Amino acid sequence: MEERKITDTQIQSFHQYLIREEKSRATVEKYLRDVRAFDMYAGEQIISKEVVMAWKKELQIKEYAVRSINSMLASLNSLLDYLGWSDCKVKSIKQQRQIYCAEEKELSRAEYMRLLKAAENKPQLQLVMKTICGTGIRVSELKFFTVENVKQGEVTVNCKAKSRTVLIPGKLRKLLLDYSRKEKIHSGVIFINRNGEPLNRSCIWAQMKSLCEEAGVNPGKVFPHNLRKLFARTFYGIEKDIAKLADILGHSSIDTTRIYIMTTGTEHRRIIERLGLVV
Structure with missing residues (x-):
């Protein structure tokens, strides 16, 4: 089995993929920012579902808003699909629909x-x-x-x-x-x-x-x-x-x-x- 580690080359390739998919510039920047945040967290670890789940847990511990966590996970899941590592994807956090805003x-x-x-x-x-x-x-x-x-x-x-x-x-x-x-x-x-x-x-x-x-x-x-x-x-x-x-x-x-x-x-x-x- 290949050693799964995210490289700068893969991120650059993902960047070009998002552009070809006609994502807006703001969306592309957000996806890349989220992916790099995960990459920084993972460090030298081999990418696995357990590592992604641990990152998800880490975001919850740091008290990120549920909507923010789900958005970051969506960005990462998109990269994992692109790399053919779909088995590493994790589910978003279920949240009851909010009926009023702060x-x-x-x-x-x-x-x-x-x-x-x-x-x-x-x-x-x-x-x-x-x-x-x-x-x-x-x-x-x-x-x-x-x-x-x-x-x-x-x-x-x-x-x-x-x-x-x-x-x-x-x-x-x-x-x-x-x-x-x-x-x-x-x-x-x-x-x-x-x-x-x-x-x-x-x-x-x-x-x-x-x-x-x-x-x-x-x-x-x-x-x-x-x-x-x-x-x-x-x-x-x-x-x-x-x-x-x-x-x-x-x-x-x-x-x-x-x-x-x-x-x-x-x-x-x-x-x-x-x-x-x-x-």
């Missing part, structure tokens, strides 16, 4: 408004936040917002080997076109850095974090993806159509969309109390 992680509408106000002297950042929150796009999809597409009132985005059309609200369309004219951006991507390249995730993340103190918002809930979730909760609060929302967000599974529209424990408790069944 309040300290949910960005409220009021907090979003305070962030916008704090960004008044940073017009690009302010408009980036309005674009994400006003359409529900992923931050990686900002690059598809070109002058040409915005003029048409809709943007076709390609992400995770899927294509969908994003409609731009009239007010947002006007703001985007006004901004592009002011910045003398006559064609191509609207949100660019000083080098003319599309803004990247880390740049937007860092700029949003810089607003927290002035806006009085917990930094732990200020990041681009929470703007997408705020869009999802607001849309569902009006339409109550989870299937349509899944299509708008580009989700393959409605189960993913359910995570986006969870209310806080406070709101969940308020709903239960309104039932009036305890007298």
Whole structure:
């Protein structure tokens, strides 16, 4: 039997495999980060199911969130399949579906408004936040917002080997076109850095974090993806159509969309109390 040890060559080959599978850059980076974390844990050990199970146990001891552990195991299992070591794969941790989210992680509408106000002297950042929150796009999809597409009132985005059309609200369309004219951006991507390249995730993340103190918002809930979730909760609060929302967000599974529209424990408790069944 071959001596199973993960090598840098295998990881690089797995990297190229993920690219060929058309995984998004963020997904590829996450898979590689998780695989390297396991490789560091395994050290010189021969890779076996027992070693993978021990890593799983180690993550639990370190009190990683169940969702995080399962995500890391999924990354590793993908590598094991690729290497033909499927017998080493382990099962994810079973978890009852969560029906509400932690309040300290949910960005409220009021907090979003305070962030916008704090960004008044940073017009690009302010408009980036309005674009994400006003359409529900992923931050990686900002690059598809070109002058040409915005003029048409809709943007076709390609992400995770899927294509969908994003409609731009009239007010947002006007703001985007006004901004592009002011910045003398006559064609191509609207949100660019000083080098003319599309803004990247880390740049937007860092700029949003810089607003927290002035806006009085917990930094732990200020990041681009929470703007997408705020869009999802607001849309569902009006339409109550989870299937349509899944299509708008580009989700393959409605189960993913359910995570986006969870209310806080406070709101969940308020709903239960309104039932009036305890007298």
